[in-house]
Amino acid sequence: MDFYRILAKARSNPGELDAGDIAVLLDPPDAAAQQELFQAAYRKKVELCGKRVHLRGLIEFSNICTRNCLYCGIRRDNDRVSRYTMSMDEIIRSAAAAGEFGYGSAVLQSGERNDRQFVDLVEEILLKIRELPYDLGITLSCGEQSLETYIRWRKAGARRYLLRIESASEKIFRAIHPADASFTGRKDALQRLKDAGFQTGSGVMIGLPGQSIADLAQDILFFRETDLDMIGMGPYLPQDETPLGKMFPDQGNAAEKRLELALRMIAVTRLVLPDVNIAATTALQAISPADGRERGILAGANVIMPNVGDVSRRKDYQLYNGKPALDENNSLIREKLIASLAAIGEQPGFNEAGDPQHFFNRIKKNERI
Numbered sequence: 001m002d003f004y005r006i007l008a009k010a011r012s013n014p015g016e017l018d019a020g021d022i023a024v025l026l027d028p029p030d031a032a033a034q035q036e037l038f039q040a041a042y043r044k045k046v047e048l049c050g051k052r053v054h055l056r057g058l059i060e061f062s063n064i065c066t067r068n069c070l071y072c073g074i075r076r077d078n079d080r081v082s083r084y085t086m087s088m089d090e091i092i093r094s095a096a097a098a099g100e101f102g103y104g105s106a107v108l109q110s111g112e113r114n115d116r117q118f119v120d121l122v123e124e125i126l127l128k129i130r131e132l133p134y135d136l137g138i139t140l141s142c143g144e145q146s147l148e149t150y151i152r153w154r155k156a157g158a159r160r161y162l163l164r165i166e167s168a169s170e171k172i173f174r175a176i177h178p179a180d181a182s183f184t185g186r187k188d189a190l191q192r193l194k195d196a197g198f199q200t201g202s203g204v205m206i207g208l209p210g211q212s213i214a215d216l217a218q219d220i221l222f223f224r225e226t227d228l229d230m231i232g233m234g235p236y237l238p239q240d241e242t243p244l245g246k247m248f249p250d251q252g253n254a255a256e257k258r259l260e261l262a263l264r265m266i267a268v269t270r271l272v273l274p275d276v277n278i279a280a281t282t283a284l285q286a287i288s289p290a291d292g293r294e295r296g297i298l299a300g301a302n303v304i305m306p307n308v309g310d311v312s313r314r315k316d317y318q319l320y321n322g323k324p325a326l327d328e329n330n331s332l333i334r335e336k337l338i339a340s341l342a343a344i345g346e347q348p349g350f351n352e353a354g355d356p357q358h359f360f361n362r363i364k365k366n367e368r369i
């Protein structure tokens with residue numbers, strides 16, 4: 001049967017998988033085949049980093065955004081959101097919490113702004129984090145910026161950057177963004193991140209209206225062709241206050257089906273790109289609070305991003321419906337995470353940077369060219 005033949009090829013020669021092969025892997029014929037897929041991907045994850053999960057303390061430091069993505073709860077035109085930017089003190093306290101908790105890394109995430117005040121603010125945050133007595137690997141997720149800005153932030157101490165393309169299909173990208181968003185512009189920004197020396201990450205939403213298995217296979221090829229170091233992807237979750245959420249509200253067990261499809265995307269991505277970091281995102285946990293992220297790890301993901309920001313901010317940073325742990329304090333989040341990883345035979349990689357191996361392989365490969 002095609003599926004098992006291609007799964008064998010994925011184990012031995014993942015570089016030879018084409019779009020057709022990837023589409024077959026994304027659509028296993030039955031539950032047993034799906035389980036084999038997850039197990040094969042999990043074995044690759046264990047080969048990459050053992051039975052450990054890299055942690056990133058997530059700081060959602062501002063929900064002000066100049067963009068209007070049609071799916072996003074903090075889009076510019078959503079006037080039901082109370083807008084905030086954390087004070088410098090609050091941000092640095094949150095970063096220190098990530099260090100104290102032993103997370104080894106922190107992610108600074110915000111809406112997109114390109115004004116000078118914002119660019120300066122991020123640079124100042126990075127410089128202040130460097131003064132903390134922790135060796136924190138910092139990831140930024142602050143949208144599309146100029147090369148000059150990326151270089152400034154890189155020099156100030158950030159070493160990873162996440163910029164999701166959301167779909168590598170131009171047709172779908174256009175359908176979920178307003179007219180002023182440019183597909184080519186997003187791809188160019190990913191190239192600028194690599195030029196600035198960042199460990200570069202991107203990702204997609206899974207189960208978008210009108211998205212096919214063939215589209216998702218193209219997404220994985222895009223990850224490979226763009227030579228990405230990190231992938232962050234999750235099931236699409238409608239948000240009530242957005243145009244897309246209003247047009248396509250969830251019905252029946254659609255969310256559970258998207259969760260399963262997202263797990264298959266994680267597994268196939270792990271097989272195609274064995275040395276990248278893949279996040280088990282919060283969107284998995286939103287659909288299945290008890291075990292969504294853990295199922296992501298067992299499907300081949302190796303990174304989790306527990307929140308370390310102030311609890312009071314969380315309700316104002318809801319990109320989609322059902323954001324989990326809205327009122328849990330950070331110590332409780334940490335305790336629950338340790339317990340839930342132990343339950344699947346995994347442990348947190350405390351005080352480890354958890355850099356993606358792919359980044360170092362990419363740099364070496366480019367030096368040889």
Ligand code: SF4
Binds near residue numbers: 065066072110111143
């Ligand atoms: S997805 Fe990002 S850029 Fe788009 S509206 Fe939301 S925060 Fe802004």
